[in-house]
Amino acid sequence: MVDAKAPATTMVARVIFLGPPGAGKGTQAERLAEWLRVPRISTGDMLREHIAQRTVIGRKAAEFMTDGHLVPDPVLIEMIADRVAADDCTRGYIFDGFPRTVPQAEALGTITPHGADDFLVFSVHVPQEVLIRRLVKRGREDDSEPIVRKRLETYDLATAPLVNWFQERGRLRRVDGDRDVDDVQRELRAAVEATR
Ligand code: ADP
Numbered sequence: 001m002v003d004a005k006a007p008a009t010t011m012v013a014r015v016i017f018l019g020p021p022g023a024g025k026g027t028q029a030e031r032l033a034e035w036l037r038v039p040r041i042s043t044g045d046m047l048r049e050h051i052a053q054r055t056v057i058g059r060k061a062a063e064f065m066t067d068g069h070l071v072p073d074p075v076l077i078e079m080i081a082d083r084v085a086a087d088d089c090t091r092g093y094i095f096d097g098f099p100r101t102v103p104q105a106e107a108l109g110t111i112t113p114h115g116a117d118d119f120l121v122f123s124v125h126v127p128q129e130v131l132i133r134r135l136v137k138r139g140r141e142d143d144s145e146p147i148v149r150k151r152l153e154t155y156d157l158a159t160a161p162l163v164n165w166f167q168e169r170g171r172l173r174r175v176d177g178d179r180d181v182d183d184v185q186r187e188l189r190a191a192v193e194a195t196r
Contacts, residue, residue, distance in 0.1 A: 011092075013036045013091065014112065017094070017095065017121075018122065018159065020126065020151075020156075020159075022126065030096075031185050032192070036094070038093050041095050041096065047065060069150075069154060070158055077104060080098055081111050084111050100162075121173065132148055135148045
């Protein structure tokens with residue numbers, strides 16, 4: 001059992017998950033989104049859908065994704081700006097996989113009135129060897145060991161600096177992701193409640 005009642009529905013909840021591939025962001029983001037009754041916006045899922053549908057974005061993204069590199073910032077920023085303009089985002093949303101670079105984080109200011117200040121940011125920490133074990137077991141197409149290592153390296157180079165970026169802006173909550181899924185979720189919900 002994770003805990004009791006969902007927070008009041010009138011408040012806008014905007015949440016960002018930071019964390020390396022395999023940290024469990026997707027699972028936690030999905031459950032938190034359900035509880036808050038806001039959409040979870042996974043850029044990885046959106047990009048895979050664009051590739052499957054062979055859209056313009058999909059064609060731009062494919063070559064980067066299969067190698068474990070990041071898709072260029074302008075592509076992501078435009079895709080996200082479009083997505084948060086949809087009706088289901090008026091009460092907030094949970095980003096899973098965005099922002100992943102400093103320029104993407106800076107672009108938050110173009111999609112909400114106060115940029116980073118409008119978000120609660122969870123940084124999920126899991127030891128590297130646990131991540132590799134989890135990812136290789138998961139077995140998605142870009143989950144083979146060499147590509148997993150490349151994605152972890154990309155995370156360290158491009159995305160890990162965002163932990164400090166949000167920390168400096170007072171938005172960051174560190175979470176230990178190497179624990180029971182329910183325990184992690186309970187901590188996230190308590191942190192959301194504490195901001196209300
Ligand atoms: P994971 O977090 O497990 O690496 P995702 O499903 O979130 O997986 O992302 C898969 C791939 O999609 C990434 O390796 C990257 O190529 C691309 N991608 C997703 N989000 C972004 C982003 N914000 N900026 C650039 N590329 C992205």
